[in-house]
Amino acid sequence: MGMTISQKILAAHAHLTSVKAGQLINADLDLVLANDITAPVAINEFEKAGGCVRCNDKIALVMDHFAPNKDIKAAEQVKKTREFARAQHISHFYDVGRMGIEHALLPEQGLVGAGDLVIGADSHTCTYGALGAFSTGVGSTDMAAGMMTQQCWFKVPSAIRFVLKGTLPRYVTGKDLILHIIGLIGVDGALYRSMEFTGEGVSALSMDDRFTVCNMAIEAGAKNGIFPVDDKTLAYLKEHCQKPPVVYEADEDAIYEKTIEIDLSTLKPTVSFPHLPENTKTPEEWDDREIHQVVIGSCTNGRISDLRQVAEVLKGRKIHENVRCIVIPATQKIYLQAMHEGLFDTFIEAGAIVSTPTCGPCLGGHMGILAAGERAVSTTNRNFVGRMGHVTSEVYLASPYVAAASAVLGRIATPDQL
Secondary structure, three states: OEOOHHHHHHHHHOOOOOOOOOOEEEEEOOEEEEEOOHHHHHHHHHHHOOOOOOOHHHEEEEOOOOOOOOOHHHHHHHHHHHHHHHHOOOOEEEOOOOOOOHHHHHHHOOOOOOOOEEEEOOHHHHHHHHHOOEEEEOOHHHHHHHHHHOEEEEEOOEEEEEEEEOOOOOOOOHHHHHHHHHHHHOOOOOOOEEEEEEOHHHHHOOHHHHHHHHHHHHHHOOOEEEOOOOHHHHHHHHHHOOOOOOOOOOOOOEOOOEEEEEEHHHOOOOEEOOOOOOOEEOHHHOOOOOOOEEEEOHHHHOOHHHHHHHHHHHOOOOOOOOOEEEEOOOOHHHHHHHHHOOHHHHHHHHOOEEOOOOOHHHHOOOOOOEOOOOEEEEOOOOOOOOOOEOOOOEEEEOOHHHHHHHHHHOOOOOHHHO
């Protein structure tokens, strides 16, 4: 019986010749990840168990959600994690000044490679499927066990295959693609399944597009999202990662629950309206409702290509007088690159602000909380009730192009409407 890419990675790490959907396995891990919210919980469980770190070079702790510390509680959480990292000699500890948003930072730092098996105490750990890795979110207890054993148990997922063809039109991005897919299959349409992207259209997607697509696989309920390794992947890995890539390909007779074909050339700018990512609408369905804030950044869309798209739209224009626009580069490296390219000049001259790397407003943490009744267009990944602030506020998920155009017009818009 043939295997998918994800199943081959799981089989290799479980030291098995083959696995099948539904099988329970125990597998070796290449990396275990947590942040300033989830790490303290994992550390508590670790200490209760009298744990000892098995491999301090295969753990990453990233202080990104409430960083810089927003209050005393946040400061205590980071302090606990910082002291644990020092005591356990954790090689990959990222604090203020060195940190970035975890799912942009780890690939940039070369901590994830093709063929790796990664768990993270954060649901968007599935981002690394863009590199041909199997990566998935887990709870803090599994995170603690992973630090102690460098292993985790898995139920092998079945898979849905997405066959991509064509190329994306102007002003349409990987964000629009994944929002289109979530709108198509729903927030539970891939529940505990692997979303495997294939077809000639894959080559038309940039690495940043692929990171975005895999990042939001969890919003369709998926266990993971994964792309095949191609020349673009290998070029990215050559630049960032010292580990030799381990490339897996799906067998010709691999079993998929279903196959969905998508012609990229037919896609339109897509926005998820409140209060679920599946509530997607294209421009002909948008209206003139007033917005109050635009957030550009996050682990979904805070990379340099995203910021360049925003600058392209904002150049020579002004943010609407009733809109607050917050731009958040995802890492220090991206921050410097954007600054040296003059993108910050464009943002600030337009009337936006630029933040240090942080998850901040995405989870209603800080740096952009919404008041009652306010609406935000955001390049983040979730728009649940109260996600970014007050329970009566609303979040509209969009691409950087749409977010920037919306900031200028004060309503949801595309660059074509400027």
